[in-house]
Amino acid sequence: MQYTDYSAEEFSKEAKTFGYSDQKVASCMQNVGWSIWHIPRKNSHFVGRASTLALLAEKFRSDPKKSSEQIALVGVGGMGKSSLAVEYMHQFQHRYSLVWWMGAEQSPATGLRELGEKLGIKAPEKEFIRSVIAYLEKNPGWLLVYDNAESPQELFPFLPKSGGHILITSRNATWRDAIRLEILSPSE
Numbered sequence: 001m002q003y004t005d006y007s008a009e010e011f012s013k014e015a016k017t018f019g020y021s022d023q024k025v026a027s028c029m030q031n032v033g034w035s036i037w038h039i040p041r042k043n044s045h046f047v048g049r050a051s052t053l054a055l056l057a058e059k060f061r062s063d064p065k066k067s068s069e070q071i072a073l074v075g076v077g078g079m080g081k082s083s084l085a086v087e088y089m090h091q092f093q094h095r096y097s098l099v100w101w102m103g104a105e106q107s108p109a110t111g112l113r114e115l116g117e118k119l120g121i122k123a124p125e126k127e128f129i130r131s132v133i134a135y136l137e138k139n140p141g142w143l144l145v146y147d148n149a150e151s152p153q154e155l156f157p158f159l160p161k162s163g164g165h166i167l168i169t170s171r172n173a174t175w176r177d178a179i180r181l182e183i184l185s186p187s188e
Helices: 008-017 022-032 050-059 081-095 108-119 125-138 152-158
Strands: 003-006 036-040 069-074 098-103 142-149 164-170
Touching: 036 081, 036 108, 050 069, 050 081, 069 081, 081 098, 081 142, 081 164, 098 108, 108 125, 108 142, 108 152, 142 152
Parallel strands: 036 098, 069 164, 098 142, 142 164
Antiparallel strands: 003 036
């Protein structure tokens, strides 16, 4: 996947290409307290899953600064879990001050390490990941996506306990309160 790290200036420029006024862009950036955005590029061919997107938006309706939510999208490979997560991130990024995508299939620590480096966190090697998690818990309003996570047990140590929303994609159906994706309908 291709990723985009947006600065406030780059976000503003891209938003304007979609027809957003300077005032709307500035308002959005102020509302979220602009921070960091690291997500895969939007899939211009994304179709369907409107009801699942609406369900995600409903489940993540709480203010990420005031409460934490965790949702797992599960299903067999090729169902579009990652594409759906990317679409959610693009459609609802305005709710968050920090949006960060992590490939969890190798090690969730890698994504948190990259985030910590981007945030400028300084900590001893053995404490670095815990320092990143502590930073997130003290600075609420974020969305983290752990893509292709193996199991709840493996991911649990890498999840902040408060301060934002966590979206997980996985082939493992043992996640609590998971949303199971099914095959797209022929019309989709």
